[in-house]
Amino acid sequence: MKKNIIFYMVSALCVMLLGSCESFLDIENLKAKNSANFPVDEADANQMVASIYAVMNRNLADPEEDPFFIFDIASDDRLGGGSQSNIGAQGVDRLMNAYIDWMEPLWKERYRGIHRANFALENIDRITNWSSESKKDQLLCEIYFLRAWYFFNLAQVFNGVPIKITTEPVVNPRATPDEVYAQIASDLKKAIDYGPAVKYPLFGDGHASRWTAEGMMARVWLFYTGFYGKSELPLTEGGSIGKAQVVTWLEDCIQNSGYALVSDQRNLWPYTNPYTAKDYQYDIDNNLNWETDENIENMFAVKMSNKEGWSADEQLRHNRIVEFYGLRKTTADAFPFSVQGYSNGPVCEKLWTDWAADPDYAGDYRRIGSICDRAVEIPNYKGDKAKEVENTNLLAKKYIGCEAYDHETGKRMLSYGYFYGSADNRQTGLTQSLVWLRFADVLLMHAELTDGKVIYNGKNGLNAVRERAKLPDIPYTLANLKKERRYELCFEALRWNDLRRWGDVEEKVKNQVGNHILNQGVEGEYAFTNDFMERYRATGGGFFKIPECEVTLTEGVVEQNPGWDNNTTWAKGDLPYFK
Secondary structure: OOOOOOOOOOOOOEEOOEOEOOOEEOOOOOOOOOOOOOOOOHHHHHHHHHHHHHHHHHHHHOHHHOHHHHHHHHOOOEOOEOOOOOHHHHHHHHOOEOOOOOOHHHHHHHHHHHHHHHHHHHHHHHOOOOOOHHHHHHHHHHHHHHHHHHHHHHHHHHOOOOOOOOOOOOOOOOOOHHHHHHHHHHHHHHHHHHOOOOOOOOOOOOOOOHHHHHHHHHHHHHHHHHHHOOOOEEOOOOOEEOHHHHHHHHHHHHHHOOOOOOOOHHHHOHHHOHHHHOOOHHHHHHOOOOOOOOOOOEEEEEOOOOOOOOOOOHHHHOOHHHHHHOOOOOOHHHOOOOOOOOOEOOEOHHHHHHHHHOHHHOOOHHHHHHEEEHHHHOOOOOOOOOOOOOEOOEEEOOOOOOOEEEOOOOEEEOOHHHHHOOOOOOOOOOOOOEEEEEHHHHHHHHHHHHOOOEEEOOEEHHHHHHHHOOOOOOOOOHHHHHHHHHHHOOOOOOHHHHHHHHOOHHHHHHHOOOOEEEEOOEEEEOOOOOOHHHHHHHOOOOOOOOOHHHHHHOOOOOOOOOOOOOOOEOOOOOOHHHO
């Protein structure tokens, strides 16, 4: 079921890539391939595009450098947690800088992906013998989509960033947000235009498509217009994209893509896999059955590999975000969430209580399907009182390692992934895909853009998603839409940027303050060490520090973000509970 999907770049271009703090040379297979003889055929083109995808995994070597982890932890529905040593998660949670040149790997790898996309666009026309014209169009769709997605990651983390759309070794200053989003929109529009109208799954699992680009265009449009107070999304070629065009694309995706909602949202998450489910009472009681990572709802995801290893490249084959969210010092008493990790990202108590108290969500199975109350589900698990901080005793279930029993041997396997061909290892066995876009999100974005227009199975997107959760219809309002996005999409790296684009950060950040927590076994309440909204405003609305080496290396051509002076460092021991 799992596939090895890590690929390697075979170009031998020597570049000084803006976005790296050193000159680097992509020299894998240097003797076999170089820019004079690559690419020459369709197989080369496939490999060239695969190399762009490969960059998606590279920041997972240290999850604190990955945009998914950053956006997830920054929201009001998680705390930093971990131990006193996990300053990366705590720094994200407080908009503080945890390490020297902390975001350098994120900056470097996202620009590496952009560079590889640029190389592909500059060289794809060297291939003249295609199996079909639609094959070339599909690859162009993927190339443009991936370049747009890497720029979008950078823009949401750093705001205006340098635009680099050639492989020429030039140093560009930071572009304005308008210019960056124009580039993102133009690339996504090309991805839509090139993408064949082939239904899922005929274009292949793990591949971006016309439909992926249409869904991501809506996310870009909503963030740009909301956060920056605009009415349209600009294009580099002139003109702009208005709401009506985005709605048309979303309706094309909803009606023609072949994507749909799975029958039960819980079946999207690996804790329902059959090797774990047969021993997990919650799965047994609810007759849950995992749809696997490759399913009809997941539209774009970072895929993992079964190949075991810990070299610089091999390290990137498993999902370390899952590892960082895992419990500490686990035993069988924590089954099925007994894959040992670092206890980052404890769930905010306010999410748990808000969900329970809301009459519109009475009986919503997603609450317990998304959050584990440790005292109820794993009452015999003792935790790690010597290290755990900001522990709320609430654990997010969507991205977390799950164990399984081998009933033939009687052995407890360190990851369910063992049964799908991965290692029996608490780290390299973690092969869960990291989903960045799914169909439920597309339905909810359509509802938001159309004030609840009917679109799917006779319902608007809001109520279509609620129906899947066995909840009755409610009137469309923006307030109801916001609640549904919070609950349906919790822990999927969307909440933080939703709050930013809605202008709701100041109100919702209060959800964290006062949470009942345990710090190394001592009861307390969550507290910031500074005025969070003061930090938020100082950083221009929640943008992080550009790696200082980029500022230094470019001799100031790349300017630092505001709000990041020498007094913004977060270090071990800075948690307020130990002062």
